[in-house]
Amino acid sequence: MTQLWNFSGGVHPAEHKQLSTARAIQVAGIPGQLVIPLQQHIGEPAEPVVAVGDYVLKGQKIADVIHGMGVPVHAPTSGVIESVGDHPVPHPSGMTDKCIVLKPDGKDEWCERYPISDYRKLDRDQVLGIIHSAGISGMGGAGFPTYIKLKPRRDRKVDTLILNGAECEPYITADDMTMRERADEVVSGLKIMAWILRPERCVIGIEDNKPEAAAALREATQGTKIEIAIVPTKYPSGGEKQLIQILTGMEVPSGGIPADIGVMCQNIGTAVAVSRAIFEGTPLIARIVTLTGEALEKPGNFDVLLGTSVDYLLEQAGLQPDRASRLVLGGPMMGYTLTTTAVPITKTSNCIIAATASELPAPPPEQACIRCGQCAEVCPMELLPQQLFWHAKATEFEKAEHLNLFDCIECGACSYVCPSAIPLVQYYRYAKGEIRVQRAEQLKADRARERFEARQERLEREQQEKDLRRKERAKAASEAQAKKKAEAEKAAANGEAVDERGAKSALVEQALARKKASTEAAQPAQQAQVDAPAEPVQEIPDIEALEKQFSQAQSKLETMQAMLEDAKTQQADNVGKLERAVAKNHDRVKRAEDALADARKTLAAQSETQSIE
Structure with a gap:
């Protein structure tokens, strides 16, 4: 016999479960319209992969989650996509959310399915991929995606796998009837999850007020090592942390999850969905929902297509509007009052209570706390x-x-x-x-601060790079200037021209020297030919000096042009001054080039004359 422990606290509210267990599970049928929310569980909402007017088959994927944590959404039946927009969804605030509206055609035609006869021949990741593609999420709580839950971190080895069949909240009997009528599917789904996780122990926890369900599971688990643990009826023994404490004696640490202590807990409906996804290739498109309350003529459990409206289900269960005082989605302890019957059934919807005024009276006004403890x-x-x-x-x-x-x-x-x-x-x-x-606002502010700091760092880095480039240009200009100055000093020391004015002076001096030398050499002949008419003395141009003058002017022009480009890049104030200097140097280069060309022509003419003579 399985050893049991107890948890502190708890209450024993009236159960009212007999209202919905008198009949077998009924098929709710196909309503005239299905409103399928794109977010039915914890995680990111799915994005539509169909458009308005598309014809879809039963089981076809109509929305998927590309990034983040989530599972796809499938068409519950065949039909045409009518619209994609905001509709009321199950929520205590009565909020609206994005939904796909499907108009069934009544044919209920399936898309192609791929059942797996022996899942043990596949890799575990392949089986997890099938579970993910089937859109399975937890069907008993907040709806955590099952494929993520079945793949814990490597440092969190699952030793105990628990199937939660306690169903402790009053009125709700969906899991009870599922275990009674579909025990084989419950056990086969548990076996698949156990094959993925490889736990040392598998146990199904059931409250002692469900003898028929316990008997059905005992028969289905014959020949296996799966334990059937009957726990005392006390609310909330079906809570994940409480059931774990009852069956293992361990407590989940504050702020932690069951995997932290080597335990995993799954729901009865989730096990059935996993079994059908593997052995039938069927995605999660329907679930068992309890319709109960004294305002219903035919309370019971119904196999309901996801997206079916509460209004349609209440009609199937024979709602008596004159007797109904409150409509509660979920149980009386953790559920909430519905503000409209237009909301659809989702993957986590397990019960609808149509209660009379005497059955669930309105709460009295809140009074001051008397500190009773x-x-x-x-x-x-x-x-x-x-x-x-x-x-x-x-x-x-x-x-x-x-x-x-x-x-x-x-x-x-x-x-x-x-x-x-x-x-x-x-x-x-x-x-x-x-x-x-x-927390969300703080996270947003932190991210904004991080972006601002990153921008400031980038601007500072760019400014430093600009300063470095400017220093390198200044250094290069300084080195060029120093080199030019050194060359000028060297040329001055050798008696060479250092600028255009010096070049002109040297040219004039050289011309005067040549004239003087030619005059002294020609004096005897001049004395012999005193009466002969004097011929004009033609000056011989100094080509070498002119070429040097032209080269120096051209070099100076290039330096000035480089300084002008730097000034333009830095948007300096002396751009205009440098432009005028460049223009002036350009004129000097032109004049030097013209003088050099004229000198060459003259020299060529003199050479031709001498050859004729």
């Missing part, structure tokens, strides 16, 4: 509900978080026993929501 006695997480309430009401969220607010599972046990009718869970939900908003 009953809320602390029944809290299964051993928190301090009274202090959490005070801090939440005073918007002292940091203090509430310090008291482990996020360990609260929102079971509603504290609200159930409160003599002052204080809606404690609503205060806790409000505080959690505000803290999440503050």
Whole structure:
């Protein structure tokens, strides 16, 4: 016999489960319209992969999650996509969200499916890929994607796999009837998950108020090592952390997850969905929903296509509008009142209660806390509900978080026993929501600061690079200037011309020297030919000096042009001055070039004359 432990707190509300267990599971049928939300679980919303007017088959993928955590969405039946837009979705606030509206054609034609007869021949990652492609998420809580949950980190070895069949909340019997009528599928789905995880122990936990379900599972698990553990009826024994404590004696650490202590917990409906995805190739397009309450003529459990409206289901169960006082989605402890019947069934919807005024009376007005301490006695997480309430009401969220607010599972046990009718869970939900908003804003501010700091670093880096380039250009110009100055000093030391004015002076001096030498050489002949007419003495141009003058002028022009380009790049104030200097040097180069050309012509003419003579 399986050893059991107990958890602190808990309550024993009236069960009311007999209302919906008198009949077998009924098929709800195909409604005239299906509204399929693109986000039905924790994670990123799916993006449509179909367009308005497209014809789709049953089981065909109509939305997928490309990035982030999520699973795809499939068509529950064949038909035409009518629209994609905002519609009311199951939420305590009555909010709207993006949905795909499908108009069924009544044919219910399947797309091509690929069943696997022996999954053991595949790799585990391939089986996980099939589970992901089937769009399976947890069907008993917040709807965590199953393929992620079945692939824990390497440092978190799962030793115990628990299938949660406790279903402790009043009125809800969806899992109970599933275990009674589909025990083989429950066990086959558990075997697949156990083959993926390789735990040392597999156990199905069932409350002792479900003898028929326990008997069916015992028969289905014959010849296996799967344990059937019958746990005492106490709310909330079906809570993940509480069931783990009952079956293993271990507690999930504050802020942790079951995998931290080597345990994993899955839902009964999830096991059936995994079995069908592998052995039938069927994606998650329907689920069992309990319709109960004294305002229904035919309460029971229905096999419902996802996207079916609550209004359609209430009609199938025989709603008596004159008797219905409240419509609750979920159980009376953790569910919430519906503001409209137009909301659709999603992967996590498990119960609809149509209650009369006497069955679920309106809560009395909230009164002052009398500090009785009953809320602390029944809290299964051993928190301090009274202090959490005070801090939440005073918007002292940091203090509430310090008291482990996020360990609260929102079971509603504290609200159930409160003599002052204080809606404690609503205060806790409000505080959690505000803290999440503050965290999101802080994260947004941190990211904005990081972007700003990165931009400042980039600007500083670019400025440093500009300064470095400017220093390198200045250094190069300084070196060029020093080189030019050294060359000028060397030329001056050798008696050479260092600029255009010096070149002209040297040219004039050389011409005078040549004239003087030719005059002295020609004096005897001049004395002999005194009466002969004197011929004009033609000056011989110094080609070498002119070429040097031209080269120096051209070099100076190039230097000035380089300085002008740097000035333009830096947007300096002396750009105009440099432009005028460049123009002036350009004229000098032109004049030097013309003088050199004229000298060459003259020299050529003299050479020709001498050859004729």
